[in-house]
Amino acid sequence: MKIRTITTALAAAVLASVAPADEDADLVVEGETLITRAPAPAHVENLTEVLSGWLFRSDETQALQTDDFDNPGMIFVDQALDTWDEVDGAAGKACASCHEDPSSLAGVRTTMPKVNEDGELWAMEDYVNDCRTTRMEAEPWKWESQDMLNMTALVSLQSRGMPMNVAIDGPAQSYWEQGKEMYYTRYGQLDMACANCHEDNYGNMIRADHLSQGQINGFPVYRLKWAGLGSIHRRFKGCMENIRAEPFKRGSDEFTALELYLASRGEGLSVEGPSVRN
Amino acid sequence: MTITRRKTLLLGAGAALALSVPFGVAQAATVDEAIATFTGGAEATEGGISISAPEIAENGNTVPISVTAEGAASVMILATGNPNAEVATFNFGPLAGSRTASTRIRLAQTQEVVAVAKMEDGSFRRANATVKVTIGGCGG
Amino acid sequence: MEGVKPRVKVPKKAAVGDVITIKTLISHPMESGQRKDKEGNTIPRQIINSFTATFNGQEVISVIIDPSVSSNPYFEFEATIPEAGEFRFEWVDDDGSVYEETKSIAIG
Numbered sequence: 001m002k003i004r005t006i007t008t009a010l011a012a013a014v015l016a017s018v019a020p021a022d023e024d025a026d027l028v029v030e031g032e033t034l035i036t037r038a039p040a041p042a043h044v045e046n047l048t049e050v051l052s053g054w055l056f057r058s059d060e061t062q063a064l065q066t067d068d069f070d071n072p073g074m075i076f077v078d079q080a081l082d083t084w085d086e087v088d089g090a091a092g093k094a095c096a097s098c099h100e101d102p103s104s105l106a107g108v109r110t111t112m113p114k115v116n117e118d119g120e121l122w123a124m125e126d127y128v129n130d131c132r133t134t135r136m137e138a139e140p141w142k143w144e145s146q147d148m149l150n151m152t153a154l155v156s157l158q159s160r161g162m163p164m165n166v167a168i169d170g171p172a173q174s175y176w177e178q179g180k181e182m183y184y185t186r187y188g189q190l191d192m193a194c195a196n197c198h199e200d201n202y203g204n205m206i207r208a209d210h211l212s213q214g215q216i217n218g219f220p221v222y223r224l225k226w227a228g229l230g231s232i233h234r235r236f237k238g239c240m241e242n243i244r245a246e247p248f249k250r251g252s253d254e255f256t257a258l259e260l261y262l263a264s265r266g267e268g269l270s271v272e273g274p275s276v277r278n
Numbered sequence: 279m280t281i282t283r284r285k286t287l288l289l290g291a292g293a294a295l296a297l298s299v300p301f302g303v304a305q306a307a308t309v310d311e312a313i314a315t316f317t318g319g320a321e322a323t324e325g326g327i328s329i330s331a332p333e334i335a336e337n338g339n340t341v342p343i344s345v346t347a348e349g350a351a352s353v354m355i356l357a358t359g360n361p362n363a364e365v366a367t368f369n370f371g372p373l374a375g376s377r378t379a380s381t382r383i384r385l386a387q388t389q390e391v392v393a394v395a396k397m398e399d400g401s402f403r404r405a406n407a408t409v410k411v412t413i414g415g416c417g418g
Numbered sequence: 419m420e421g422v423k424p425r426v427k428v429p430k431k432a433a434v435g436d437v438i439t440i441k442t443l444i445s446h447p448m449e450s451g452q453r454k455d456k457e458g459n460t461i462p463r464q465i466i467n468s469f470t471a472t473f474n475g476q477e478v479i480s481v482i483i484d485p486s487v488s489s490n491p492y493f494e495f496e497a498t499i500p501e502a503g504e505f506r507f508e509w510v511d512d513d514g515s516v517y518e519e520t521k522s523i524a525i526g
Contacts, residue, residue, distance in 0.1 A: 058336040069427045072340075072490045075445045079423050146421070208412030224337035227447070227489035278336035340488045357486050361452050365486040368495075371477025375437035375496030379479065382488040384450070 089138025179261025188245025218275030359389025
Protein backbone atom coordinates (compact mmCIF):
# COMPACT_ATOMS: atom_id res chain seq x y z
CA MET A 1 0.00 0.00 0.00
CA LYS A 2 1.52 3.33 -1.01
CA ILE A 3 0.74 6.72 0.46
CA ARG A 4 -2.29 7.57 -1.61
CA THR A 5 -3.52 10.69 -3.24
CA ILE A 6 -5.49 12.80 -0.85
CA THR A 7 -9.03 13.18 -1.97
CA THR A 8 -11.08 14.81 0.76
CA ALA A 9 -11.41 17.96 2.74
CA LEU A 10 -8.97 16.45 5.18
CA ALA A 11 -6.24 17.28 2.70
CA ALA A 12 -5.18 20.43 4.47
CA ALA A 13 -4.46 18.52 7.63
CA VAL A 14 -2.82 15.56 5.97
CA LEU A 15 0.86 15.37 5.33
CA ALA A 16 2.73 12.73 3.44
CA SER A 17 6.05 12.25 5.16
CA VAL A 18 8.07 10.42 7.71
CA ALA A 19 6.07 7.31 8.72
CA PRO A 20 8.61 4.56 9.07
CA ALA A 21 5.85 1.96 9.14
CA ASP A 22 6.52 -1.34 7.53
CA GLU A 23 3.24 -2.21 5.91
CA ASP A 24 4.64 -5.37 4.36
CA ALA A 25 5.78 -6.87 7.65
CA ASP A 26 4.30 -10.06 9.08
CA LEU A 27 3.15 -10.10 12.66
CA VAL A 28 4.68 -13.16 14.28
CA VAL A 29 4.02 -13.41 18.00
CA GLU A 30 5.85 -16.13 19.88
CA GLY A 31 6.16 -18.16 16.69
CA GLU A 32 2.54 -17.78 15.61
CA THR A 33 1.76 -15.70 12.53
CA LEU A 34 -1.32 -13.56 13.03
CA ILE A 35 -3.61 -12.50 10.21
CA THR A 36 -3.09 -8.78 9.69
CA ARG A 37 -4.52 -8.60 6.14
CA ALA A 38 -7.72 -10.22 4.98
CA PRO A 39 -10.12 -9.80 2.08
CA ALA A 40 -12.81 -7.31 3.06
CA PRO A 41 -16.05 -9.06 4.01
CA ALA A 42 -19.01 -8.52 1.69
CA HIS A 43 -20.80 -6.24 4.15
CA VAL A 44 -17.93 -3.75 4.05
CA GLU A 45 -18.74 -1.75 0.97
CA ASN A 46 -15.78 0.51 0.35
CA LEU A 47 -12.76 -1.60 1.18
CA THR A 48 -11.17 -4.46 -0.74
CA GLU A 49 -8.82 -5.49 2.06
CA VAL A 50 -8.97 -5.12 5.80
CA LEU A 51 -5.73 -4.27 7.56
CA SER A 52 -4.68 -4.51 11.17
CA GLY A 53 -3.59 -1.29 12.83
CA TRP A 54 -0.30 -3.03 13.59
CA LEU A 55 0.73 -2.61 9.95
CA PHE A 56 0.57 1.17 10.25
CA ARG A 57 2.95 1.46 13.18
CA SER A 58 6.69 2.14 13.24
CA ASP A 59 9.24 -0.67 13.35
CA GLU A 60 9.89 -0.10 17.04
CA THR A 61 6.21 -0.15 17.98
CA GLN A 62 5.62 -3.20 15.79
CA ALA A 63 8.48 -5.03 17.48
CA LEU A 64 6.99 -4.53 20.94
CA GLN A 65 4.09 -6.79 20.02
CA THR A 66 6.12 -9.67 18.64
CA ASP A 67 7.41 -10.88 22.00
CA ASP A 68 5.17 -11.53 24.97
CA PHE A 69 7.78 -10.28 27.34
CA ASP A 70 8.49 -7.08 25.44
CA ASN A 71 4.75 -6.37 25.18
CA PRO A 72 4.06 -4.21 28.24
CA GLY A 73 0.37 -5.14 28.10
CA MET A 74 1.19 -8.67 29.19
CA ILE A 75 2.02 -7.68 32.74
CA PHE A 76 -1.63 -6.71 33.12
CA VAL A 77 -2.61 -10.15 31.88
CA ASP A 78 -0.46 -11.48 34.73
CA GLN A 79 -2.41 -9.30 37.14
CA ALA A 80 -5.69 -10.66 35.77
CA LEU A 81 -4.43 -14.21 36.30
CA ASP A 82 -4.06 -13.40 39.99
CA THR A 83 -7.57 -11.95 40.07
CA TRP A 84 -8.92 -14.99 38.21
CA ASP A 85 -8.39 -17.18 41.26
CA GLU A 86 -9.46 -14.64 43.89
CA VAL A 87 -12.85 -15.21 45.51
CA ASP A 88 -14.91 -12.04 45.53
CA GLY A 89 -18.55 -11.31 46.38
CA ALA A 90 -21.29 -12.85 48.49
CA ALA A 91 -21.51 -16.07 46.46
CA GLY A 92 -17.97 -16.98 47.45
CA LYS A 93 -16.83 -17.51 43.90
CA ALA A 94 -13.84 -16.62 41.78
CA CYS A 95 -13.72 -16.57 37.97
CA ALA A 96 -12.03 -19.97 38.25
CA SER A 97 -15.01 -21.42 40.16
CA CYS A 98 -17.10 -21.54 36.97
CA HIS A 99 -14.61 -21.14 34.14
CA GLU A 100 -11.73 -23.20 35.58
CA ASP A 101 -8.85 -22.23 33.31
CA PRO A 102 -8.96 -18.97 31.31
CA SER A 103 -8.38 -21.05 28.18
CA SER A 104 -11.99 -22.24 28.50
CA LEU A 105 -12.88 -18.77 27.16
CA ALA A 106 -10.97 -19.26 23.89
CA GLY A 107 -13.00 -17.83 21.03
CA VAL A 108 -15.09 -15.49 23.17
CA ARG A 109 -13.34 -12.35 21.99
CA THR A 110 -13.97 -13.17 18.31
CA THR A 111 -17.74 -12.88 18.81
CA MET A 112 -17.84 -9.68 20.86
CA PRO A 113 -19.96 -7.64 21.09
CA LYS A 114 -22.83 -10.10 21.10
CA VAL A 115 -26.58 -10.04 21.72
CA ASN A 116 -27.46 -11.56 25.11
CA GLU A 117 -30.41 -13.77 26.06
CA ASP A 118 -32.61 -10.72 26.57
CA GLY A 119 -31.90 -9.38 23.12
CA GLU A 120 -29.55 -6.62 24.28
CA LEU A 121 -26.20 -6.05 22.65
CA TRP A 122 -23.42 -6.51 25.19
CA ALA A 123 -19.71 -5.84 24.98
CA MET A 124 -17.24 -8.11 26.78
CA GLU A 125 -17.18 -5.67 29.69
CA ASP A 126 -20.94 -6.18 30.12
CA TYR A 127 -20.52 -9.95 30.20
CA VAL A 128 -17.71 -9.69 32.75
CA ASN A 129 -19.84 -7.49 34.96
CA ASP A 130 -22.82 -9.82 34.59
CA CYS A 131 -20.62 -12.64 35.89
CA ARG A 132 -19.53 -10.45 38.77
CA THR A 133 -22.96 -9.23 39.82
CA THR A 134 -25.16 -12.25 39.00
CA ARG A 135 -22.93 -15.26 39.61
CA MET A 136 -20.37 -13.89 42.08
CA GLU A 137 -22.68 -11.36 43.75
CA ALA A 138 -19.77 -8.95 43.71
CA GLU A 139 -19.55 -5.27 42.82
CA PRO A 140 -19.34 -4.55 39.11
CA TRP A 141 -16.09 -3.09 37.82
CA LYS A 142 -16.01 0.32 36.20
CA TRP A 143 -15.60 0.16 32.41
CA GLU A 144 -12.10 1.62 32.34
CA SER A 145 -10.92 0.30 35.71
CA GLN A 146 -7.61 -1.52 35.84
CA ASP A 147 -9.37 -4.70 36.95
CA MET A 148 -11.69 -4.61 33.94
CA LEU A 149 -8.89 -3.83 31.48
CA ASN A 150 -6.75 -6.59 32.92
CA MET A 151 -9.57 -9.11 32.68
CA THR A 152 -10.60 -8.20 29.12
CA ALA A 153 -6.92 -8.47 28.17
CA LEU A 154 -6.69 -11.93 29.69
CA VAL A 155 -9.89 -13.10 28.00
CA SER A 156 -8.87 -11.58 24.65
CA LEU A 157 -5.51 -13.32 24.84
CA GLN A 158 -7.27 -16.70 24.91
CA SER A 159 -8.53 -15.94 21.38
CA ARG A 160 -5.29 -14.53 20.05
CA GLY A 161 -4.78 -15.61 16.46
CA MET A 162 -8.42 -16.57 15.95
CA PRO A 163 -10.26 -14.51 13.32
CA MET A 164 -12.84 -11.93 14.35
CA ASN A 165 -16.28 -13.24 13.56
CA VAL A 166 -19.19 -11.33 15.09
CA ALA A 167 -22.82 -12.10 14.36
CA ILE A 168 -24.48 -9.24 12.50
CA ASP A 169 -27.73 -10.87 11.44
CA GLY A 170 -30.85 -11.87 13.36
CA PRO A 171 -31.18 -10.03 16.66
CA ALA A 172 -27.86 -8.25 16.04
CA GLN A 173 -28.91 -6.70 12.77
CA SER A 174 -30.59 -3.58 14.10
CA TYR A 175 -27.59 -2.84 16.34
CA TRP A 176 -25.29 -3.36 13.38
CA GLU A 177 -27.34 -0.97 11.25
CA GLN A 178 -27.19 1.59 14.05
CA GLY A 179 -23.41 1.22 14.28
CA LYS A 180 -23.04 1.51 10.52
CA GLU A 181 -25.09 4.67 10.43
CA MET A 182 -22.91 6.15 13.16
CA TYR A 183 -19.78 5.22 11.20
CA TYR A 184 -20.88 7.36 8.27
CA THR A 185 -22.44 10.19 10.28
CA ARG A 186 -20.49 13.42 10.66
CA TYR A 187 -20.14 14.58 14.25
CA GLY A 188 -18.70 17.55 16.07
CA GLN A 189 -17.33 20.95 15.20
CA LEU A 190 -14.94 19.45 12.68
CA ASP A 191 -17.92 17.72 11.09
CA MET A 192 -16.20 14.42 10.50
CA ALA A 193 -17.34 10.84 10.34
CA CYS A 194 -15.29 7.76 11.25
CA ALA A 195 -15.16 7.03 7.52
CA ASN A 196 -13.46 10.32 6.64
CA CYS A 197 -10.26 9.25 8.34
CA HIS A 198 -10.42 5.48 8.55
CA GLU A 199 -12.02 4.60 5.21
CA ASP A 200 -11.17 7.52 2.91
CA ASN A 201 -7.70 8.28 4.22
CA TYR A 202 -6.13 5.27 5.89
CA GLY A 203 -2.48 5.02 4.92
CA ASN A 204 -2.18 8.80 4.78
CA MET A 205 -0.59 10.99 7.40
CA ILE A 206 -2.67 13.20 9.63
CA ARG A 207 0.01 15.54 10.87
CA ALA A 208 2.62 13.11 12.18
CA ASP A 209 0.25 10.21 12.68
CA HIS A 210 -0.20 7.39 10.22
CA LEU A 211 -3.93 6.78 9.80
CA SER A 212 -5.07 3.19 10.14
CA GLN A 213 -8.38 1.63 9.23
CA GLY A 214 -9.46 1.98 12.84
CA GLN A 215 -9.75 -1.76 13.31
CA ILE A 216 -10.49 -2.97 16.85
CA ASN A 217 -9.15 -6.53 16.73
CA GLY A 218 -6.18 -5.51 18.90
CA PHE A 219 -8.16 -4.32 21.94
CA PRO A 220 -7.71 -3.88 24.77
CA VAL A 221 -4.59 -2.13 23.55
CA TYR A 222 -1.44 -1.02 25.32
CA ARG A 223 -0.99 2.46 23.94
CA LEU A 224 2.37 4.13 24.38
CA LYS A 225 0.51 7.42 24.73
CA TRP A 226 -1.62 6.04 27.55
CA ALA A 227 1.30 4.10 29.05
CA GLY A 228 -1.25 1.45 29.86
CA LEU A 229 -4.15 -0.60 28.60
CA GLY A 230 -7.28 1.07 27.28
CA SER A 231 -10.68 -0.05 26.09
CA ILE A 232 -12.27 0.22 22.66
CA HIS A 233 -14.72 2.79 24.01
CA ARG A 234 -11.89 4.90 25.40
CA ARG A 235 -10.44 5.09 21.89
CA PHE A 236 -13.84 6.03 20.45
CA LYS A 237 -14.11 8.78 23.04
CA GLY A 238 -10.66 10.06 22.09
CA CYS A 239 -11.58 10.10 18.40
CA MET A 240 -14.77 12.02 19.11
CA GLU A 241 -12.90 14.55 21.22
CA ASN A 242 -10.39 14.99 18.39
CA ILE A 243 -13.15 15.95 16.02
CA ARG A 244 -14.52 18.17 18.78
CA ALA A 245 -17.71 16.26 19.24
CA GLU A 246 -19.45 15.57 22.52
CA PRO A 247 -18.44 11.94 23.04
CA PHE A 248 -20.85 9.21 24.00
CA LYS A 249 -20.20 7.54 27.33
CA ARG A 250 -18.04 4.44 27.65
CA GLY A 251 -20.41 1.52 27.86
CA SER A 252 -23.22 3.45 26.16
CA ASP A 253 -25.56 1.72 23.72
CA GLU A 254 -24.19 3.98 20.98
CA PHE A 255 -20.57 2.95 21.48
CA THR A 256 -21.50 -0.71 21.80
CA ALA A 257 -23.40 -0.55 18.50
CA LEU A 258 -20.44 1.17 16.86
CA GLU A 259 -18.18 -1.49 18.35
CA LEU A 260 -20.27 -4.19 16.69
CA TYR A 261 -20.09 -2.51 13.32
CA LEU A 262 -16.33 -1.99 13.61
CA ALA A 263 -15.80 -5.55 14.79
CA SER A 264 -17.65 -6.71 11.66
CA ARG A 265 -15.39 -4.52 9.48
CA GLY A 266 -12.46 -6.48 10.87
CA GLU A 267 -13.93 -9.89 10.12
CA GLY A 268 -11.09 -12.26 9.29
CA LEU A 269 -8.38 -10.34 11.14
CA SER A 270 -6.79 -12.16 14.07
CA VAL A 271 -7.59 -11.17 17.60
CA GLU A 272 -4.40 -9.44 18.80
CA GLY A 273 -5.35 -8.26 22.26
CA PRO A 274 -3.50 -7.01 24.14
CA SER A 275 -1.80 -5.35 21.18
CA VAL A 276 0.66 -2.45 21.26
CA ARG A 277 0.00 0.82 19.47
CA ASN A 278 1.43 4.33 19.59
CA MET B 279 -8.70 16.68 25.41
CA THR B 280 -8.07 20.32 26.09
CA ILE B 281 -7.73 22.41 22.97
CA THR B 282 -4.69 24.55 23.48
CA ARG B 283 -4.22 27.70 21.52
CA ARG B 284 -1.34 26.15 19.69
CA LYS B 285 -3.38 23.19 18.60
CA THR B 286 -6.15 25.50 17.49
CA LEU B 287 -3.74 27.53 15.42
CA LEU B 288 -2.29 24.44 13.87
CA LEU B 289 -5.66 23.07 13.01
CA GLY B 290 -6.78 26.41 11.67
CA ALA B 291 -3.82 26.70 9.41
CA GLY B 292 -4.00 23.06 8.45
CA ALA B 293 -0.39 23.02 9.47
CA ALA B 294 1.24 19.68 9.69
CA LEU B 295 4.73 20.42 10.80
CA ALA B 296 5.82 18.90 14.03
CA LEU B 297 6.58 22.22 15.66
CA SER B 298 8.04 21.92 19.07
CA VAL B 299 7.59 24.35 21.89
CA PRO B 300 10.50 24.61 24.27
CA PHE B 301 8.75 24.08 27.58
CA GLY B 302 10.61 23.13 30.73
CA VAL B 303 13.70 22.11 28.81
CA ALA B 304 16.77 21.21 30.78
CA GLN B 305 19.22 24.04 30.42
CA ALA B 306 22.46 23.27 28.62
CA ALA B 307 24.23 24.16 31.84
CA THR B 308 22.24 21.50 33.71
CA VAL B 309 23.24 18.86 31.18
CA ASP B 310 26.89 19.88 31.41
CA GLU B 311 26.67 19.94 35.20
CA ALA B 312 25.18 16.47 35.31
CA ILE B 313 27.96 15.17 33.08
CA ALA B 314 30.61 17.00 35.12
CA THR B 315 29.26 15.50 38.33
CA PHE B 316 29.45 12.06 36.77
CA THR B 317 32.94 12.50 35.30
CA GLY B 318 34.38 14.61 38.11
CA GLY B 319 35.23 17.21 35.48
CA ALA B 320 37.24 14.84 33.28
CA GLU B 321 36.72 15.09 29.54
CA ALA B 322 34.60 12.44 27.90
CA THR B 323 35.93 11.42 24.48
CA GLU B 324 34.08 9.96 21.53
CA GLY B 325 34.34 6.30 20.61
CA GLY B 326 34.16 3.07 22.54
CA ILE B 327 30.50 3.60 23.34
CA SER B 328 27.41 3.33 21.21
CA ILE B 329 23.82 4.27 21.80
CA SER B 330 21.00 2.95 19.72
CA ALA B 331 17.66 4.72 19.54
CA PRO B 332 14.99 5.11 16.87
CA GLU B 333 15.53 7.97 14.46
CA ILE B 334 11.86 8.82 14.83
CA ALA B 335 9.85 7.93 17.92
CA GLU B 336 6.18 7.35 17.28
CA ASN B 337 5.37 8.46 20.80
CA GLY B 338 7.73 10.18 23.18
CA ASN B 339 6.25 8.32 26.14
CA THR B 340 8.05 5.07 25.40
CA VAL B 341 11.26 5.26 23.37
CA PRO B 342 13.42 2.13 23.35
CA ILE B 343 17.14 2.80 23.77
CA SER B 344 20.17 0.60 24.19
CA VAL B 345 23.76 1.41 25.18
CA THR B 346 26.94 -0.61 24.81
CA ALA B 347 30.36 0.36 26.09
CA GLU B 348 32.90 -2.44 26.29
CA GLY B 349 34.96 -2.01 29.44
CA ALA B 350 32.55 0.38 31.13
CA ALA B 351 31.99 0.35 34.87
CA SER B 352 28.89 2.50 34.56
CA VAL B 353 26.89 4.38 31.94
CA MET B 354 24.77 7.47 32.46
CA ILE B 355 21.93 8.35 30.07
CA LEU B 356 20.79 11.93 29.61
CA ALA B 357 17.86 13.37 27.70
CA THR B 358 19.00 16.89 26.91
CA GLY B 359 15.54 18.18 25.99
CA ASN B 360 13.65 16.92 29.03
CA PRO B 361 12.77 19.03 32.08
CA ASN B 362 15.35 17.02 34.01
CA ALA B 363 18.17 15.69 31.90
CA GLU B 364 19.09 12.64 33.97
CA VAL B 365 17.37 9.47 32.78
CA ALA B 366 19.19 6.54 34.36
CA THR B 367 22.64 5.36 35.37
CA PHE B 368 23.60 1.71 34.90
CA ASN B 369 26.31 0.27 37.14
CA PHE B 370 27.74 -3.03 35.96
CA GLY B 371 28.58 -5.51 38.70
CA PRO B 372 31.05 -8.43 38.72
CA LEU B 373 28.49 -10.79 37.19
CA ALA B 374 27.42 -8.48 34.36
CA GLY B 375 27.58 -10.59 31.20
CA SER B 376 28.29 -7.58 29.00
CA ARG B 377 28.38 -3.82 29.20
CA THR B 378 25.09 -3.48 27.37
CA ALA B 379 21.77 -2.38 28.77
CA SER B 380 18.40 -1.47 27.28
CA THR B 381 15.46 0.44 28.65
CA ARG B 382 12.49 2.57 27.53
CA ILE B 383 12.52 6.29 28.16
CA ARG B 384 10.39 9.42 27.93
CA LEU B 385 11.37 12.19 25.55
CA ALA B 386 9.45 15.46 25.83
CA GLN B 387 10.42 16.58 22.32
CA THR B 388 12.91 16.05 19.52
CA GLN B 389 16.32 16.07 21.14
CA GLU B 390 19.76 14.59 21.65
CA VAL B 391 20.07 11.59 23.92
CA VAL B 392 23.54 11.38 25.44
CA ALA B 393 25.30 8.39 26.98
CA VAL B 394 28.44 8.85 29.06
CA ALA B 395 30.47 5.84 30.16
CA LYS B 396 32.89 5.66 33.03
CA MET B 397 35.45 3.09 31.92
CA GLU B 398 37.21 0.65 34.20
CA ASP B 399 40.48 2.43 33.42
CA GLY B 400 39.04 5.68 34.79
CA SER B 401 38.54 7.40 31.44
CA PHE B 402 35.20 8.64 30.13
CA ARG B 403 33.51 8.17 26.78
CA ARG B 404 30.38 9.69 25.32
CA ALA B 405 27.99 9.17 22.43
CA ASN B 406 24.94 11.04 21.19
CA ALA B 407 21.83 10.07 19.26
CA THR B 408 19.18 12.39 17.90
CA VAL B 409 15.60 11.20 18.29
CA LYS B 410 12.80 13.00 16.49
CA VAL B 411 9.63 12.90 18.53
CA THR B 412 6.50 13.25 16.44
CA ILE B 413 3.40 15.08 17.51
CA GLY B 414 0.55 12.79 16.69
CA GLY B 415 -2.47 13.90 14.75
CA CYS B 416 -4.90 11.86 16.78
CA GLY B 417 -4.07 12.15 20.43
CA GLY B 418 -7.31 10.47 21.31
CA MET C 419 2.22 1.21 46.53
CA GLU C 420 -0.52 -1.35 45.86
CA GLY C 421 -0.91 -3.38 42.71
CA VAL C 422 2.70 -3.22 41.57
CA LYS C 423 3.73 -6.41 39.83
CA PRO C 424 7.17 -7.40 38.61
CA ARG C 425 7.83 -9.65 35.65
CA VAL C 426 11.21 -11.23 34.92
CA LYS C 427 12.44 -13.46 32.11
CA VAL C 428 15.40 -15.66 32.96
CA PRO C 429 16.29 -19.00 31.32
CA LYS C 430 15.68 -21.98 33.59
CA LYS C 431 19.00 -23.58 32.73
CA ALA C 432 22.47 -22.53 31.64
CA ALA C 433 26.01 -23.92 31.51
CA VAL C 434 28.71 -22.59 33.81
CA GLY C 435 30.20 -19.48 32.21
CA ASP C 436 27.21 -18.84 29.96
CA VAL C 437 26.14 -15.28 29.31
CA ILE C 438 22.35 -15.04 29.46
CA THR C 439 19.91 -12.27 28.65
CA ILE C 440 17.57 -11.07 31.37
CA LYS C 441 14.49 -8.94 30.77
CA THR C 442 12.56 -7.23 33.55
CA LEU C 443 9.37 -5.20 33.65
CA ILE C 444 7.36 -3.87 36.55
CA SER C 445 3.90 -2.29 36.48
CA HIS C 446 4.30 1.21 37.87
CA PRO C 447 2.96 4.60 36.73
CA MET C 448 6.31 6.38 37.23
CA GLU C 449 4.59 9.65 38.09
CA SER C 450 7.21 12.15 36.98
CA GLY C 451 6.30 15.13 39.15
CA GLN C 452 5.95 17.18 35.96
CA ARG C 453 2.26 16.58 35.35
CA LYS C 454 -0.70 18.57 36.60
CA ASP C 455 -4.15 17.35 37.56
CA LYS C 456 -7.43 18.80 36.29
CA GLU C 457 -7.32 21.56 38.90
CA GLY C 458 -3.85 22.59 37.79
CA ASN C 459 -2.06 21.22 40.83
CA THR C 460 1.21 19.41 40.29
CA ILE C 461 0.86 15.67 40.78
CA PRO C 462 3.64 14.70 43.20
CA ARG C 463 6.48 12.60 41.90
CA GLN C 464 6.35 8.91 42.67
CA ILE C 465 8.70 6.69 40.76
CA ILE C 466 10.77 3.59 41.16
CA ASN C 467 14.15 5.16 41.86
CA SER C 468 16.44 2.16 41.77
CA PHE C 469 16.72 -1.37 40.48
CA THR C 470 19.23 -4.02 41.45
CA ALA C 471 19.87 -7.52 40.13
CA THR C 472 22.10 -9.89 42.08
CA PHE C 473 23.01 -13.55 41.68
CA ASN C 474 23.85 -15.51 44.83
CA GLY C 475 24.52 -12.17 46.50
CA GLN C 476 26.85 -10.83 43.82
CA GLU C 477 25.80 -7.81 41.79
CA VAL C 478 24.91 -8.15 38.13
CA ILE C 479 23.64 -4.64 37.50
CA SER C 480 22.20 -1.75 39.44
CA VAL C 481 20.34 1.21 38.00
CA ILE C 482 19.73 4.66 39.39
CA ILE C 483 16.41 5.70 37.90
CA ASP C 484 15.10 9.20 37.20
CA PRO C 485 11.60 10.30 36.16
CA SER C 486 12.45 10.14 32.44
CA VAL C 487 12.22 6.36 32.50
CA SER C 488 8.85 5.28 31.02
CA SER C 489 5.88 3.94 32.97
CA ASN C 490 6.11 0.21 33.60
CA PRO C 491 9.92 0.40 33.58
CA TYR C 492 11.74 -2.14 31.43
CA PHE C 493 15.36 -3.21 31.71
CA GLU C 494 17.27 -5.70 29.63
CA PHE C 495 20.85 -6.75 30.35
CA GLU C 496 23.16 -9.78 30.41
CA ALA C 497 24.55 -11.86 33.24
CA THR C 498 27.37 -14.38 33.50
CA ILE C 499 26.41 -17.61 35.23
CA PRO C 500 29.19 -18.91 37.52
CA GLU C 501 27.17 -21.69 39.19
CA ALA C 502 23.63 -22.80 39.93
CA GLY C 503 21.74 -20.37 42.13
CA GLU C 504 19.23 -17.67 42.48
CA PHE C 505 18.73 -14.27 40.93
CA ARG C 506 17.24 -11.64 43.12
CA PHE C 507 15.66 -8.53 41.66
CA GLU C 508 14.73 -5.52 43.71
CA TRP C 509 12.92 -2.32 42.78
CA VAL C 510 12.71 0.57 45.26
CA ASP C 511 9.76 2.97 45.21
CA ASP C 512 9.90 6.64 46.26
CA ASP C 513 7.37 5.75 48.98
CA GLY C 514 9.84 3.28 50.48
CA SER C 515 8.17 0.13 49.15
CA VAL C 516 10.53 -2.54 47.88
CA TYR C 517 9.29 -4.95 45.23
CA GLU C 518 11.15 -8.21 44.92
CA GLU C 519 11.30 -11.16 42.59
CA THR C 520 13.55 -14.20 42.57
CA LYS C 521 14.37 -16.70 39.82
CA SER C 522 16.41 -19.86 40.12
CA ILE C 523 18.69 -21.14 37.43
CA ALA C 524 20.03 -24.68 37.18
CA ILE C 525 23.23 -25.88 35.56
CA GLY C 526 22.68 -28.37 32.76
